[in-house]
Amino acid sequence: MEISTANFTRDAGREFMTSVLVPRPVAWISTVAREGRRRPNLAPFSSVAPVCNKPPLLSFACGRKLDGSRKDTARNILETREFVVNFVGSELLHNVAVSVNGLDLADEFARAGVSPEQSKEVNPPRVFESLCSCECRLEQSIEVGAADCRVDLIIGRVVHICVRNLGWNSQSETSPQPFRGLGALGVDWYLVGGEATFQPELGTETNNDND
Ligand SMILES: Cc1cc2nc3c(=O)[nH]c(=O)nc-3n(C[C@H](O)[C@H](O)[C@H](O)COP(=O)(O)O)c2cc1C
Numbered sequence: 001m002e003i004s005t006a007n008f009t010r011d012a013g014r015e016f017m018t019s020v021l022v023p024r025p026v027a028w029i030s031t032v033a034r035e036g037r038r039r040p041n042l043a044p045f046s047s048v049a050p051v052c053n054k055p056p057l058l059s060f061a062c063g064r065k066l067d068g069s070r071k072d073t074a075r076n077i078l079e080t081r082e083f084v085v086n087f088v089g090s091e092l093l094h095n096v097a098v099s100v101n102g103l104d105l106a107d108e109f110a111r112a113g114v115s116p117e118q119s120k121e122v123n124p125p126r127v128f129e130s131l132c133s134c135e136c137r138l139e140q141s142i143e144v145g146a147a148d149c150r151v152d153l154i155i156g157r158v159v160h161i162c163v164r165n166l167g168w169n170s171q172s173e174t175s176p177q178p179f180r181g182l183g184a185l186g187v188d189w190y191l192v193g194g195e196a197t198f199q200p201e202l203g204t205e206t207n208n209d210n211d
Contacts, residue, residue, distance in 0.1 A: 023183030
């Protein structure tokens, strides 16, 4: 089947992206508003991707609300230039589900059934129950997409990492355990567990020619 994307609707694009680019790690992103009066914001994102190894940069794509305004996550990050990417284990699937569409004034950590933990380098708290929390400072944001499908591509510099139960530590030189995080598949489908295969003869995955 050949598919031209020339007339893709927003929904068709979403279905393609979420069904073919799989699995994607599910991360809770925590932020705080500039004025600091509101409680910390917590929302799940599955578009998190590695960008650069040195300095460690990661990105995620934050879409807009139906009225075209920015979601709280992007608005907070653009205002404060800080956020935490908390990678989630499979056991938190249901907690993630209830954390979507949080109300502005709600305690989104309590609503999701998780605990805020003071970060080391940034203001937004980490999620204590997550496998790994990456404290980030905004490196760059790029606005992309059609007028009715605006997206903020947020690139963050990871300034501090808290590893809890990942099977990896910075001393792991060889064969780290595969990440056991929650994976997002097509719309409403998730990867919980699954088989990992160790295949060292393929070489190390790298995004720099001279790595
Ligand atoms: C598993 C999962 C992954 C999601 N990934 C994204 C994403 O990558 N980008 C996005 O804009 N919204 C994503 N969403 C939707 C946001 O979580 C949702 O719009 C949320 O209400 C935004 O909250 P905020 O307004 O507090 O930022 C995802 C939702 C779920 C359940």
